[in-house]
Amino acid sequence: MSVTKLAYYPGCPSDATAIDQDMSTKAVFEKLGVELVEVEDWNCCGAAEVEEPELVYALNARNLAIAEKEGLDIVTPCSICYYNLERSNIALKADDKLRAKVKGIDSSLDYNGKIKAKHVLDVFVNDIGLEELSSKMSKKLNLKVAPYYGCYIGRPPETAFDDPDDPDSMDKLIELMGGEIVPFSQMKTFCCGGPLMMTRSDIAFEMARKILDTAKSAGADCIALACPLCGMMLDGKQADIEKALHVEIDMPVVYITQLLGLALGIDAKELGLNKNAVDTKEILGKVV
Amino acid sequence: MGEEAKEEFEPKIVGFTCNWCTYAAADLAGTSRKKYPPNSRIIRLMCSARLDPMFVLKALLNGADGVFFSGCHPGECHYIKGNFYARRRIAAIRTILKQFGLDDRFKSYWISASEGEKFANTMKSLTEEVRELGPNPMRGKII
Amino acid sequence: MGIAIIGGGVAGITAALDLANSGYKVYLVEKNAELGGKMAELAECKVGLSPRVVEIENHPNIDLMLSSELESLSGSAGNFTLKVSGTTVEAESVILAPGYDVFDNIAKSYGFGSPDVVTSLDFEGMLRASTMSGELLRPSDNKPVKKIGFIKCVGSRCQENEICSTACCAYTAKEVWVVKERYPDIDVSVFYMDIRVFGKDEELVAELKDKYGVKYIRSRVPEVIPERGSLKVKYEDLKKGVIANLDFDLIVLAVGLLPSKTLGRLSEITGVKTDKYGYVETSITSPLETNMPGVFACGTATAPMKVRESVAQASGAALKAAILSQRTEPIPGQEERKYIEVGDEQKIGVFICGCEGEVADSVDIPAVVEQVKQLRDVVLVNGDTNTTKEVLEAIEGGIVDQGLNKIVFAGYTPREYENIFKDAVAKAGLNPYLLEFVNLREQCAWVHDKAEATVVAAGMLRMAVGRARYLEAIPIEQYPVIPKALVIGGGVSGMNAALGIADAGYDICLVEKGPELGGGLRETGELQSGEKASDVLKELADKVASNKRITVYKNAKEENVSGRAGSFKANIVGDGVNEEIEFGACVIATGAKDVVPEGYSGKEVITQAEFGKMLGGTVSANTIAMIQDVGEGVAAKYSSIELVANALKAKEKNPNLNIFVLYQDIKTYGKWEALYKEAREKGVIFLRYENAPKYEGGIVTVFDVILNDDVQIKPDLVVLSTPTVPAEDNERLSKMFKIPLRNGFFMEAQERPKMVLTPVDTVNEGVFICGSAVYPAMIDECMAMSTAAASRACVLLAKNFMETPAVSSVVDEQICVGCGVCVDVCPVEAIELTEELIPVVTFGVATVISGMKKVAKVGDGCIGCGSCASYCPSGAMSLKHFRDRQLYAQLDYAL
Amino acid sequence: MKGAELKHGDLEGLLKGLLEKGVVDCLILPHRTGKSVSYMLVKDADKIESSASALFAPSFSVNAANLVKGWTIKEKVGIVAKSCEIRAAVELIKLKQLDNESVLLITTDCSGAYTNQVYTEHYAEIGDLVDSAKIKELEGKGITIRESCSICENRLADVGDIIIARGAGDDLVVAGLTEKGEGALTALELSLEDKDLERAAEKEKIAAEAKAKLASLPELNSLDALEEFLQDCIVCKNCRDMCPVCYCKECFFDQPLGDPIGGDLLNLAELRGAIGLPTGQLFYHLTRVYHVSTTCVGCGACEDACPKDIPLTRFYPVITQKVQEIFKYEPGKDVDEPLPFTAYEEEELEECLR
Amino acid sequence: MIKTWELDPNFKEEIMKERGGEHLTACFQCSTCTIGCPITEYVPSYNPRKIIQMSLLGMRKEVLSNPDLWVCLICQTCTARCPQDVRISDLLSAIRRIADKEAEAGNIKIDSSRPIFDKAFQHQLEKYGRLYDIGLAKEYYPKREGSFFKGMMAMMNDYKDFGMRMFKKGKMGPKAMFPEKVKDRAVMKKIFEEMGEK
Incomplete structure (x- = not known):
């Protein structure tokens, strides 16, 4: 195995709404024998709300610089964090002037462009590799899964690590775990509406519902995803959506790290599966 | 004629086509594998201008149940204006045939090289129309 | 030595034939096992291409190297050594015609991978399959297709392939047209950005919209959404200002063109530079020349383009290569031919070819053979051949060994194959007009069911045998080719054509109606490439002026054109000139305004x-x-x-x-x-x-x-x-040269619906067209086309003699009464009434001494339409090979 | 048009004048041979005598145009004849069987003509001149004009270079229709004044009668009817020989151009069981009617010529008129109008094609 | 009726000077962005290519005050598919920033709560270095609703079920009541001072 140690960037929701993702990520890496070193005193990546690119670059320069000092590539389970880290990484690497400007703000932002930023899914599929993962799996997931990728895994092209229209890294992982992929390709990369959650919740709810509905009518046991904002929309807000739109969905939504953890034989509790808003008990019953 | 007889009647049709448009359209119908009834025999002329109305008369007097002529659309003649002259001669012979109720047995079409489909469809409709007319009274007569 | 052509697609084939037919040794190198390239994959193009493939396969001057690749190139112009799959080839010049590849990195958003989303090339295959089955079936469930959406610019005008693939708009229109022609009920929508078609294609698109009801929707469609068994396409309805959608059951992606994958390697081997897009680098003023002297490029090697432009470039490259090479081979058809005397005894030989199953699968050939045998004077019926080669050999054998004097060949369409068979018959010593064609493949086997096809085939053969009896050996007269050309129009195209022909070693008269050479380009400041138009013109004009072979006539016009391919006459009339000139070929380059x-x-x-x-x-x-x-x-x-x-x-x-x-x-x-x-x-x-x-x-x-x-x-x-x-003069020239116009521009000879393999040839053999006389074109295209026209002219000029056209009208002077109607109905003014003094005329009841007799005379200009023959009530005028009795015979047996 | 009023008695002088003043070199005009009337070619003016009785004689012997077919010499000939004959001459000019420069076409009014046979037989009753009233009266006695005349709408002179129109009693008007005609009359030193010779009402009346007559004729409207109609035909081709507009030197039907040769006849007989030996009556007449379809002037010479008395008027003029209608062509009307088969319009005749 | 001489021909350059706006003029109006945009289904008036065309023409005011600017999800679908690499997601962000500045300067009014939210969000980062949900809500809702009271009501409405749900699942514990702070908050301040919107 090529990866043994990574800098871990948990992202802001990691101790709150996405604590389950944080727990499962840590547990899975541990099980896989990859050491995660949390980026010391990390700061927010800027999420979708910081529109000024240079501000994003500066914010992330700090995180990258910290990891760089450790000599470790940086990994995050959050798609937006990944996008911001990696696009900052690319911009900083390519532009000496920008790097100097950022460094001028504070010496702690002195980033030399020596490391990579990674999404956990990318690490699983492309760095650790399916073969390696397979060898460590002890459980089979008799699950029908709707793999939901959201925006930043296949888009935009420069940070993407999967196909923009038909990504399949999660599919492969799920199939490896013994899961069955339900027909879901049209929704795989459809935005969950998260960015409008606070300003146009009407639209956000409709968008999320479309994803949930599709998974449901495709017969999925659960939706798998890899981003805490998507998790918030599809899982956290699911009951609100049901109420607002007068529908009944009841679709479990889990992080891919949670599923992987199950396949690796990690205890459900350790993976935070009791913390998902929609009950996941039925899923657990299908892990054999 | 009784319906039964009509059923069995297979018309014999002879047609004249110009080399550049309709003959090419017939070839195109072939390359497009457009099936059409086997009742027509084609005589290739280089241009519609070569259609001597005597051919039409001879064909009908020989007992052809149908005769057709087809060439390039007026204005698109390979020989510049051959079909304009042909059109006048065709109109004349049709008028003569009309006198004896034979004009229905003589059809003229303009089918360009690209109209393979039209050619095949024309062969279909032509065969049906002639079948509907029944046999040429001259058929079987010894002349 | 000779010329090596790399690539056996339509461009390579065209260049090879132009060169081989003018006496050059050609090495045609094709990496695949068959000739034809991409074109052979197109739905109906193969049929048009095959006669050329047959010609190449049987050509004495062409070394066909299939499944071969160029491995190395050394030496320089005039003295190249090539290694082709282990074999050494010596050549004076090289033509690169590797063709193109299809864009294949198709975004998954197009649903590519779904069986019902196909590329345009796949669709050609579907059309071919539908040709056989008669139905266009949806790949996923084999149900008839009802709604097709064509999506253009897939893999062109985008980041992955920045440039426009040029051909897609036209080929999409063509595919749509085939669909609507065959299946009028199929609903077709085309999604596009800009419709980039010109001339005839433009008319086609207009027709598709207006006549066929095809919806052209201006939206670049990024995705195809499978939904409930159909394929949804969203587009922007600009008028309503909404995103609308349409459902289809088949989506055709009009994929872009990319430079051939082999081009990179060819570039390494030959040292030919490629541009940033990967195409061979050429300039707009010399579109066929590469950076390597002696190495030329044509067709889609230089840029994405349509068949028509590829073929023009190929002809042009052929001339460029020829100029650097020595003619070493005899020109086919230029050998002495003696024809056997055909006596009164009819010895009709009938040959029915299975056409590699294309006929044999539908027609019960043995049964037809039996029926044909019953006909009198049929001495041989051969139904055993299956390929063109076999049947050609059998026919030659029949003539030479069995003394057949009339040949009936049943197989392919005469429109494409007649010349090949005529040539074979002539080689065997029989006058080629004693050959009768039966179109068993296109007009029988492919259009009738098996039982019917056999009956029809027998009927068609009876007609042919009937006609064969009346065929006449038409004396084939030879006349010398005048090794001189007339070029009309002193613009860029005209000058370039003149220089091309002059470089090939022939004298030229270049006639310009205005006071200066230069044409339309004189109105131009800079070319699109940034060069000064005046510099380009000056260079050309200087070359023309200093070329001893070119005589320039300014302020002059050509009048009284007569004669035919190889031997024309005209008067050059203008400022202080009135000169009669003779020439073997003519290039019309009148330009446009x-x-x-x-x-x-x-x-x-x-x-x-x-x-x-x-x-x-x-x-x-x-x-x-x-x-x-x-x-x-x-x-x-x-x-x-x-x-x-x-x-x-x-x-x-x-x-x-x-x-x-x-x-x-x-x-x-x-x-x-x-x-x-x-x-x-x-x-x-x-x-x-x-x-x-x-x-x-x-x-x-x-x-x-x-x-x-x-x-x-x-x-x-x-x-x-x-x-x-169009130039004002076109109308006059059209009449004089008997070349039809389309919207005032000169029409090329082959008006096939789907492809133009002879873009600079006209219906009047020996007269070629180029540049904006055909369609107002860019300078690069004018250059390529004018070189092509020059090339085609040189193929003709290379011959020592031509044969008089056999299918022409002839008058029986004893019967002609000089009514002159034939003169009036001749579309090309080839007939004139001559007056002859006659000593005694008897009319009615009166007798007078002395009088004039008017008799029609058919001149050289006859194009064999038969208009005169059909009018002449007395039968004094008849069209050879289409005489009344010959046609009556067909009629007699048709019924 | 310009013309002059004359009396019947002036005609002789007028015609002599044409020769004497050198307007024409010779004249073809009807002359009397006993009860009958036929044509003569006159060089000597003295041979012209008392022309009026012959000129307007209601008799049809041959079509005068047939006599000048092939007149290609330069000497100028004046032809005095009925409308149908002059019309045929005009067609022959278009067909270059007659040179417009060497003819002066003089058309006389016609009231309808009797066949030579009827005329001579009933000369006593008919006389030198008839008018429509007289024709009607004679009809009552069973003396009828030729069928072709009875369906002719063009009896009044209105074509050619000069027309000679009959007025009441002895009155005549001679007028030039063309520059050539007017020139000739001027040369004769006639004082010309503007004349209106449209005679629309009279023409309409004749046309109405002709149409009514045509409608009353039995129609040949099927191939069977035609076969029956032609059953007596022996293909002697007399109809063709007497036709003024059938101008071939050697007819297609006199040549072996269409005939099968050798074993072909037997092949065909074998295929069909039996074949007729060429050339059939139907083919001959249908081809001929097509050949004259635009030029037939309806003179009826064919019918007169038929030894089997087949009423060919019911075939030739009846059919050819229909063809002429589609081209809006009136044969012989205008020498400058092109023959229908030598002209075209880019858009036309769609209704005649199917 | 659009009168070009009344427009601002420099608007396109203004956008192109912004990071992300550089590729504006590459657009050839093919409609890929608009067709593929997930938001058009919900906001039919939203039309990126039209916004681009208006920007190119110089319809500065119309573009900047267009509320549709603020419904973009930044989902990058348009960016990924744009055949001319216009980077529409980034481009719209650039336009939004200009609009924001103009609104700040009082030149236009923005009919969207998104800038309020974004700003509130950024304030948390500036203050704490990380997102502080409650701080965000406390700033956002009152500003959006125009008064503290209304804001609190709106917040309650949005959060009463959700908060309880999260609480039950241990995702919004007492710990969440207080901001998670970056130790080096000085640097946060510096970053915002140097790079933030001015």
Whole structure:
């Protein structure tokens, strides 16, 4: 195995709404024998709300610089964090002037462009590799899964690590775990509406519902995803959506790290599966 | 004629086509594998201008149940204006045939090289129309 | 030595035949096991291409090297050594014609991978399959297709392939047309950005929209959404300002063209430079030459293009290569031929070819053989051959060994194969007009069911045997070819054609009706490439002036053209000249002219050409409105390119200039797409309209379809892209040379619906057309076409003699009464009435001494339409090979 | 048009004048041979005598145009004849069987003509001149004009270079229709004044009668009817020989051009069981009617010529008129009008094609 | 009726000077962005290519005050598919920033709560270095609703079920009541001072 140690960037929701993702990520890496070193005193990546690119670059320069000092590539389970880290990484690497400007703000932002930023899914599929993962799996997931990728895994092209229209890294992982992929390709990369959650919740709810509905009518046991904002929309807000739109969905939504953890034989509790808003008990019953 | 007889009647049709448009359209119908009834025999002329109305008369007097002529659309003649002259001669012979109720047995079409489909469809409709007319009274007569 | 051609697609085939037919040794190298390239994959092109493939396979001057690849090249122009799959080939020059590859990195959003989403090339295959089955079936469930959506620009005009693939708009139109022709009920929508078609294709698209009801929807479609068993396509309905969608059951992706994957390696081997897109680098003033002297490139090796342009380039490259090479081989058909005397005894031989199953599968050939045997005077019926080669051998054997004197061949269509068979018959010593063709494949086997086909085949053969009996050996007279050419029009095309022919070693008369050489380009400031048009012209004009083989006539016209291919006569009449000239071939390069569209007036209204010249000096304007696609006439192929090039130059002079371009379609085809992008990037504003903009009171008002609102501009300059109309002289020349016009432009010989394999040939053999006389074209195309015309002329001029056309009218002077109707109905004025003095005339009841007798005489110009023969009531006039009795015989047996 | 009023008695002088003043080199005009009337070619003016009785004689012997078919010499000939004959001459000019420069076409009014046979037989009753009243009266006695005349709408002179129109009693008007005609009359030193010779009402009346007559004729409207109609035909081709507009030197039907040769006849007989030996009556007449379809002037010479008395008027003029209608062509009307088969319009005749 | 002489021809350059706006003029109006945009289904008036065309023409005011600017999800679908690499997601962000500045300067009014939210969000980062949900809500809702009271009501409405749900699942514990702070908050301040919107 090529990866043994990574800098871990948990992202802001990691101790709150996405604590389950944080727990499962840590547990899975541990099980896989990859050491995660949390980026010391990390700061927010800027999420979708910081529109000024240079501000994003500066914010992330700090995180990258910290990891760089450790000599470790940086990994995050959050798609937006990944996008911001990696696009900052690319911009900083390519532009000496920008790097100097950022460094001028504070010496702690002195980033030399020596490391990579990674999404956990990318690490699983492309760095650790399916073969390696397979060898460590002890459980089979008799699950029908709707793999939901959201925006930043296949888009935009420069940070993407999967196909923009038909990504399949999660599919492969799920199939490896013994899961069955339900027909879901049209929704795989459809935005969950998260960015409008606070300003146009009407639209956000409709968008999320479309994803949930599709998974449901495709017969999925659960939706798998890899981003805490998507998790918030599809899982956290699911009951609100049901109420607002007068529908009944009841679709479990889990992080891919949670599923992987199950396949690796990690205890459900350790993976935070009791913390998902929609009950996941039925899923657990299908892990054999 | 009784319906039964009509059923069995297979018309014999002879047609004249110009080399550049309709003959090419017939070839195109072939390359497009457009099936059409086997009742027509084609005589290739280089241009519609070569259609001597005597051919039409001879064909009908020989007992052809149908005769057709087809060439390039007026204005698109390979020989510049051959079909304009042909059109006048065709109109004349049709008028003569009309006198004896034979004009229905003589059809003229303009089918360009690209109209393979039209050619095949024309062969279909032509065969049906002639079948509907029944046999040429001259058929079987010894002349 | 000889010429090596790398690539056996349509371009390679064309170049090979032009060269081989003018006496050059050709090595044709094809990496696949078969000739034809991509074209052989197209639905119906194979049929058109196969006769040429047969010709190549049987050509004594061509070494066909299939499944072979070029491994190395050494030496220099005039003395190359090539290694081709282990074999050493010596050549004086090399032509690269590797063709193209299809864009295959198709975005998954198109649903590519779903069986019902296919590429245009796959679709050609489906059309071929539907040809057999009669139905166009959806791949996923084999149900008949009802709604097809064509999506254009898949893999072109995008980041992965920046340039426009040029051919897709036309090939899509062609595919749509085939669909609508065959299955009128199939609903077709085409999603597009700009419709980049010209000339005949433009008419086709208009017809598709108007006559066939095809929906052309302006939207670049990014995704195909499978939904409930159908394929949903979203598009922008600009009028309603909404995203609308349509459901289809089949989606055809019009995929772009990429340079051939082999080109990179060829470039390494040959040292030929490629451009940033991966195509062979050429310039617009010498589109066939590479950086390596002696190595030429043609077709899609140089840029994406259609078959027509590829073929023109191929002919042109052939001439360029020929000029560097020595003619070493005999020219086919130029050998002495003696024909056997055909006595009174009819010895008819009938040959029915199975055509590799294409006939044999439908027609019970043995049964037909039995029936044909019953006919009198049929001494041999051979139904055992299956390939062209076999049947040709059998026919030759039949003539030589069994003394057959009439041959009936049943197999392919005569339209494509007649010449090959005539040649074979002639070689065997039988007059080629004693051959009768039966079109068993196209008009019987492919269109009738098995039982029917056999009956029809027997009937067709009876007719043919009936006719064969009356066929006459038409004396084939030879006349010497005058090794001299006439070039009409002293513009770029004319000058370039003249230089090409002169370089090949023939004398030229170059006739220009105006006082100066240069034509339309004299009105141009800079070329799109930035070169000064005047420099290009000067170089050409100097070359022409210093070339001893070229005689230039200015302020002159050609009159009284007579004769035929190989031996024409004309008078050159003009300033102090009235000279009779003789020539073997003629190239018409009359060009076209711009007209200023009506409805836009004012001193600030100028044309793009005028603006181009203005750009040489100062442009004092702050706001310019450029209006395209207005006015009567055709839009020249360079129209959009000229516009964006000028806009860019103007922006370069004054970056703050506001330029608004009002257009319907920006047709910057091929690599010119880059120029369009640059213009946008430099801040040129493009406004798309549907109804022509108005210019009143200094204000241009245009309804912008994107904004769905009127936009007004106050320009200091209004620059109009001028539509083009044919040269005035075309009408006169058309009559004189008997070449039909289409919308005033000269028409090429082969008006097949789908492809043009002879783009510079005309119906009048020996007369070739090029440049804007055919369609107002860019300078690169004019250069390629004029070289092609020169090449085709040289193929003819290389011959020592020509044969008089056999299918021509002939008059029986004893019967002719000189009524002169034949004169009136001859479309080409080939007949004249001559007066002969006669000593005694008896008429009615009176007798007078002395009188004049009028008799029709058929001149050299006869094109064999038969108009005269059909009128002549007495039968004094008849058309050889289509005589009354010959046609009656067919009629007699048809019934 | 310009013309002059004359009396019947002036005609002789007028015609002599044409020769004497050198307007024409010779004249073809009807002359009397006993009860009958036929044509003569006159060089000597003295041979012209009392022309009026012959000129307007209601008799049809041959079509005068047939006599000048092939007149290609330069000497100028004046032809005095009925409308149908002059019309045929005009067609022959178009067909270059007659040179317009060497003819002066003089058309006389016609009231309808009797066949030579009827005329001589009933000369006593008919006389030298008839008018429509007289024709009607004679009809009552069973003396009828030729069927072709009875369906002719063009009896009044209105074509050619000069017309000679009959007025009441002894009155005549001679007028020039063309420059050539007017020139000739001027040369004769006639004082010409503007004349209106449209005679629309009279023409209409004749046309109405002709149409009514045509409608009353039995129609040949099927191939069977035609076969029956032609059953007596022996293909002697006399109809063709007497036809003024059938101008071939050697007819297609006199040549072996269409005939099968050798074993072909037997092949065909074998295929069909039996074949007729060429050439059939139907083919001959249908081809001929097509050949004259635009030029037939309806003179009825064919019918007169038929030894089997087949009423060919019911075939030739009846059919050819229909063809002429589709081209809006009136044969012989205008020498400058092109023959229908030598002209075209880019858009036309769609209704005649199917 | 759009009168070009009344427009601002420099608007396109203004956008192109912004990071992300550089590729504006590459657009050839093919409609790929608009067709593929997930938001058009919910906001039919939203039309990126029209916004681009208006920007190119210089319809500065109309573009900047267009509320549709603020419904973009930044989902990058348009960016990924744009054949001319216009980077529409980034481009719209650039336009939004200009609009924001203009609104700040009082030149236009923005009919969207998104800038309020974004700003509130950024304030948390500036203050704490990480997202502080409650701080965000406390700033956002009152500003959006125009008064503290209304804001609190709106917040309650949005959060009463959700908060309880999260609480039950241990995702919004007492710990969440207080901001998670970056130790080096000085640097946060510096970053915002140097790079933030001015």
